[in-house]
Amino acid sequence: MAGHLEHRSEVLDAKRIVVKVGSSSLTTAAGGIDPARVRRLVDVLAAVRARGAEVVLVSSGAIAAGLSPLGLARRPRGLAAQQAAASVGQGLLVHRYTEEFARHGLVTGQVLLTVDDVTRRAHYRNAHQTLAQLLDLGVVPVVNENDTVATHEIRFGDNDRLAALVAQMVHADLLVLLSDVDGLYDGNPATPGTTMLSDVRGEADLADVKTGSIGAAGVGTGGMVTKVEAARIATGAGIPVVLTSADNASAALAGERVGTHFHATGKRRPTRLLWLAHATEPKGRLELDAGAVRAVVSRGASLLAAGLTGVEGNFEAGDPVDLVDPDGRPVARGLVNFDAAEVPALVGRSSRQLRDDLGPGYGRVVVHRDDMVIL
Numbered sequence: 001m002a003g004h005l006e007h008r009s010e011v012l013d014a015k016r017i018v019v020k021v022g023s024s025s026l027t028t029a030a031g032g033i034d035p036a037r038v039r040r041l042v043d044v045l046a047a048v049r050a051r052g053a054e055v056v057l058v059s060s061g062a063i064a065a066g067l068s069p070l071g072l073a074r075r076p077r078g079l080a081a082q083q084a085a086a087s088v089g090q091g092l093l094v095h096r097y098t099e100e101f102a103r104h105g106l107v108t109g110q111v112l113l114t115v116d117d118v119t120r121r122a123h124y125r126n127a128h129q130t131l132a133q134l135l136d137l138g139v140v141p142v143v144n145e146n147d148t149v150a151t152h153e154i155r156f157g158d159n160d161r162l163a164a165l166v167a168q169m170v171h172a173d174l175l176v177l178l179s180d181v182d183g184l185y186d187g188n189p190a191t192p193g194t195t196m197l198s199d200v201r202g203e204a205d206l207a208d209v210k211t212g213s214i215g216a217a218g219v220g221t222g223g224m225v226t227k228v229e230a231a232r233i234a235t236g237a238g239i240p241v242v243l244t245s246a247d248n249a250s251a252a253l254a255g256e257r258v259g260t261h262f263h264a265t266g267k268r269r270p271t272r273l274l275w276l277a278h279a280t281e282p283k284g285r286l287e288l289d290a291g292a293v294r295a296v297v298s299r300g301a302s303l304l305a306a307g308l309t310g311v312e313g314n315f316e317a318g319d320p321v322d323l324v325d326p327d328g329r330p331v332a333r334g335l336v337n338f339d340a341a342e343v344p345a346l347v348g349r350s351s352r353q354l355r356d357d358l359g360p361g362y363g364r365v366v367v368h369r370d371d372m373v374i375l
Helices: 009-013 035-050 062-067 079-102 115-119 121-136 159-169 224-236 246-253 271-278 290-297 340-345 351-358
Strands: 016-021 054-059 108-113 140-145 174-179 241-245 260-262 284-288 308-313 320-324 330-335 372-374
Touching (some): 016 035, 016 246, 035 054, 035 079, 035 246, 054 121, 062 079, 079 108, 108 121, 115 159, 121 140, 121 159, 140 159, 159 174, 159 224, 174 246, 224 260, 241 246, 284 290, 290 372, 308 340
Parallel strands (some): 016 054, 174 241
Antiparallel strands (some): 241 260, 284 308, 320 330, 330 372
C-alpha cells in the first residue's frame, strides 16, 4: 500500500536535522569540488528548510577540495601536507556552499571545530551557544573539523563522530549520514549475496555485520565502521539516524524508506551529560569497592572517598575520569574534585576523618552526582 504509512515518520516530523556528507560525495575523482554534486545536495537541503525544518550541515571535503589546486593526485599522508590542503580547500568549499545556498535565499555560516571544542566544558558551551544563535537567525551552519590547526592528538580523524556530537549539541531530532554507499550491508556490498539492513533497533541487529575501514575513492577517512559508531552515539542519546548515499539524499529526507534507519535506543539527556558521556576522554580511573558501585549506579549517589580502593592516571580537579568496579570495568564517568596526587590520601576514609585530619576542604565528595553519567 502506498502513501504516508510507508514513510518514516521520524524523518518527516523532525524539526532540526543534522546532515553529514563525506568527501567522496562532493568531489571529483581528481580531488576538486564537483559543482553539480554540491548543487544537488544544497537543493535537497533547501527543500528541507522550505518545509519548516532547520538544517545543520556537517561537511567533509576541505582537504579533498585542496588537492587539485595544489597539483596533488591523492590525499597526502603527512599531517602538514593535509593541513596545507585543508587551508586551500576550506575556503573553496565554503564559497561554493555560500553561493549555492544564496540561490535559495539562505545564508550560511562556517563553524570549524576541534576535539577540544566538544571535550572541554567551556569550549563546548561556547560552540553550543554559537550554533544555537545561528539557527535562531535562520542561518544554515556549515560545520567541519578545523583540519588546518588540529594535530594528530586532537583531531577526530573523520566527521561521522563529529556529526553525532553536533547532533547532540544542537538537540537535533534526526541525524542523516550521507556517503558513497546506499546503506549498511551485512558484508562488503560488492560481494554477491550481501543484504542491506533496512532497520537497526539495537546491538543484536549488528551482531553479524562486517564493516570496512576506508572510503573507496581514497579521499575520505571514514569507513562504514565510523558511521556505525556515530549511529551508536546518536541513537544512544535518543536521536534516530538514517544512513544512505548522497544520491539518495532527497528520498531519505522526504521520509522514503531508503538506506538504513537506526532507531533511537536511549533517552534524551541534558546536554552536559551527553558531553560527559560521549565527547570526553577520561584522564584517569577511580577504583570503587562494590558498595560504592551500588551507591553510584543504583541509587544515583555521589562518590565518597570511603568507597575508593585505588586511583590511576594523571589528572587535575575538574577533569573527566572513569569510575571502575572491582573487576576494572567502567561503570560511570564524572568530573573529579581532586587532583590525582591528592586521591591516595583519601582512599577508604570517611568524610569526617578527612575533615578532621586534612582540613574542611577535604570533606567534599570526590565526584558529585550532578557531574556524573552512568555508562
